[in-house]
Amino acid sequence: MATTEFVYDGARKAGVTIIALVALSSLLAIIYLFAIRRPAARTFKSTHLFGYFMCLLVANVIQGIGTIIDLEWVSRGRVVEGFSCTLQGALKQSGNLGASFWSLIISVHIFLLVFLKIRSNQATFIGIIIATWIVILLIPLIGRFVLQSAELGPYFGIAGEWCWVTRNYQNERIFLECVFTLVTIGISFILYSAIILRIRGKLVKQKNTTWRLNFFSKNNVEGATSNNNYAENNRGMLKIAKNMIWYPISYAVIMTPMTIIRIVELKYDSVPFAWTAISGIVFNSFGLINVILLLYIARAFNQLEVLPQVSPNRMVKVTLERTVSRDSVLGERRGSTESSEWRLKDKNDLLDSTPDVVKVDLPTKPAGTYVAPDSWKTGSAGGKKY
Known part of the structure; x- marks a missing residue:
């Protein structure tokens, strides 16, 4: 019981x-x-x-x-x-x-x-x-x-x-x-x-x-x-x-x-x-x-940038992609973060001879184009020109 x-x-x-x-x-x-x-x-x-x-x-x-x-x-x-x-x-x-x-x-x-x-x-x-x-x-x-x-x-x-x-x-x-x-x-x-x-x-x-x-x-x-x-x-x-x-x-x-x-x-x-x-x-x-x-x-x-491997007999495929904003091209900086953003992508440790890829986003407006101050989020009264 x-x-x-x-x-x-x-x-x-x-x-x-x-x-x-x-x-x-x-x-x-x-x-x-x-x-x-x-x-x-x-x-x-x-x-x-x-x-x-x-x-x-x-x-x-x-x-x-x-x-x-x-x-x-x-x-x-x-x-x-x-x-x-x-x-x-x-x-x-x-x-x-x-x-x-x-x-x-x-x-x-x-x-x-x-x-x-x-x-x-x-x-x-x-x-x-x-x-x-x-x-x-x-x-x-x-x-x-x-x-x-x-x-x-x-x-x-x-x-x-x-x-x-x-x-x-x-x-x-x-x-x-x-x-x-x-x-x-x-x-x-x-x-x-x-x-x-x-x-x-x-x-x-x-x-x-x-x-x-x-x-x-x-x-x-x-x-x-x-x-x-x-x-x-x-x-x-x-x-x-x-x-x-x-x-x-x-x-x-x-x-x-x-x-x-x-x-x-x-x-x-x-x-x-x-x-x-x-x-x-x-x-x-x-x-x-x-x-x-x-x-x-x-x-x-x-403290590690990436997770390291144990054996030297296997290579690591790493694709490095860098995105550079328009602010970076013009020397601008927004907030407290860097304009250049780096992203490291681990591809499951596969062998690859492909070189690192750099992606750059350049300005698309022609030279001398007027850009309104509001779009640049700046206090400058005259705006900015490329």
């Missing part, structure tokens, strides 16, 4: 309050990022990382809202069954799954981009966004309306100091939380380790397309002896990879304590509340940590 209420004592009330406040701080940090300090999408050099980062933060928002519902239990002094309990359980499961999914997707995307040099197109990016969110939102619905049975009781309900998947659904707890979290941590570390090894020249691709570890190479950066420009690019990419490695590290540090607590709960009915409180505080700081890391990583990306 399912538990209908869980009464707080003084220690639990204080601990749950702190956990909810930590979740609130994460939520406020994410709101601050979206409203005030949001990095521009172009900062990430058209790699779709920006979109995946935003999805991860949305998952953290869902987590945070689910945890903030704890304040209702604190005000009542107990956890009770009802709509709020079911909602909290669904939000917690959706947010936790979303955090795992998007953390793994970011790791795979970085691996494809840096290690295999594969860039996804816009259609793939949109497809991943839609499909992943459908799965994230569908799993709680399946649990509530498909897996829930009269024999086992409610799928979402009281699970200790808050509401989540109830103890009668242990297999769902294990697979959707513990196993998937550990798999995400393991895969992320493997992928980022491979990236670091390749950029440092310790993981080398042979002519037969196999990979070989070479720890005795004197070159710290792949291609450094053959081309200094490519070596500089590799150093830039190494900096990006070193910054990105903090994502799987932070994910592992944040998720491991709560995962251990849930594994222990499989064998024992309860664990010391102090352990639960500490793991809950760490777990609910995930959104705040992600905001800090995003700003930190965005700064590293922003």
Whole structure:
């Protein structure tokens, strides 16, 4: 029979309050990022990382809202069954799954981009966004309306100091939380380790397309002896990879304590509340940590003109287009921006010998043509002449 209420004592009330406040701080940090300090999408050099980062933060928002519902239990002094309990359980499961999914997707995307040099197109990016969110939102619905049975009781309900998947659904707890979290941590570390090894020249691709570890190479950066420009690019990419490695590290540090607590709960009915409180505080700081890391990583990306490549064996096709306005020809300047606008377009690293293209928009009016002052947005009474 399912538990209908869980009464707080003084220690639990204080601990749950702190956990909810930590979740609130994460939520406020994410709101601050979206409203005030949001990095521009172009900062990430058209790699779709920006979109995946935003999805991860949305998952953290869902987590945070689910945890903030704890304040209702604190005000009542107990956890009770009802709509709020079911909602909290669904939000917690959706947010936790979303955090795992998007953390793994970011790791795979970085691996494809840096290690295999594969860039996804816009259609793939949109497809991943839609499909992943459908799965994230569908799993709680399946649990509530498909897996829930009269024999086992409610799928979402009281699970200790808050509401989540109830103890009668242990297999769902294990697979959707513990196993998937550990798999995400393991895969992320493997992928980022491979990236670091390749950029440092310790993981080398042979002519037969196999990979070989070479720890005795004197070159710290792949291609450094053959081309200094490519070596500089590799150093830039190494900096990006070193910054990105903090994502799987932070994910592992944040998720491991709560995962251990849930594994222990499989064998024992309860664990010391102090352990639960500490793991809950760490777990609910995930959104705040992600905001800090995003700003930190965005700064590293922003220092690169373009996203560099790892190997000197592939050339990059770059189309450089310069648009020079009439103001530029006449030495004019509008506002605080330069008249000359430079746009650098990455064409997916394809080999091309086409020279750079310069496009110049010259005046079309014949010499001596009178131009009204209003059209030039100038205070000169006499207008201007070509």
